Amino acid sequence: MYDKPIHEIIVPLEEYPCIPDTLTLGDAILEMAVQILRRKQLSLPRVALVFDESFSELLGMLRRRDIMRGLEPRFLLSGTMEYGRKLFDVQVDPNLAEISSEKIVAHMRQRANRLVRDFMIPIPATIDYDDHLMKAVYEMVDRNTSLLPVLKDGKVVGVVRSVEVLQEIALILQS
């Protein structure tokens, strides 16, 4: 009989990347890179939780994709996808390409000064500390998310990720 509550598979908050909403995108990347070294991870975390400055309220989350959205040069943002692709179809002198690359990088550096709060996304769903594993499956699929913050008495105490949920399901099936 399987009745393990979700809190037995959570990643505690102190072991998960958390950043304030007032951080710039550039600093958020640095902070996430520090986490790699601190926790001996292999790559940048997929998601960071975003809190207010006093870390008392969870405001949203920042995925790698959201950082890229913030860094993306403005000229790529207008028009349709086909228009975006056509911008790259023009043959240019390779020497000119280097100059334009430098301009683009300079532009992206500027954009790295923008704030996390402008690119974070809302928390799609949360799960309670004592909820069942199947509720996590339901919420992850229903909200199309791979991460759910876990609440205990209304406070965030950690996160549950799809990787742990799948590992737990594998264990259930082997038992």
Added chain:
Amino acid sequence: MVMKLCGEVMIPLERFPQLPYWFTLRQAMAELERVVDDVMKRHCPHCPCRLVLVFDAQNQLLGILRQQDILRGLKPEILAENAQRHTESLFDVKVDPNLYKFYEGDRALTMLQEQIERPIGDFARPIKIMLNGDDDLLQAIALMTREDLDFIPVQRDNRIAGIVTVLDVLQETTKLLL
């Protein structure tokens, strides 16, 4: 300072687990587990371990299966999207997420044992967008942000040669910025 090309940054196709579409969710999970073990042992910084490439009988890439797609396959039928649509049309009410309680205890095990034998071809995501090996990373950024994707297949000589992921693009971008 020139941006790298997608072909230089992509992870070659052979580094991903590859399964035919008739394999089950159980086999996909086992394959992912095996690759994770392998990656951890080699301490490889490129971890393509959360995607399974799904091929058809002619060995053509049919789609890509993510962990979330496996979870979608394991979701109880009673909570599935089509069940929800049906309920809504009949009674104009939403499926109560607490219905999952029906699956606590032994029922969860029985349900999972059934669902996990479903074929991965039913849950893999078809490939709709591709990059070329000589596209630069800006194009990858543009497509990933516009389409909200974490990975895009890259083709060379009209065949898919690898996959560029949001992690690789972000790491390359970071090198340019810092």
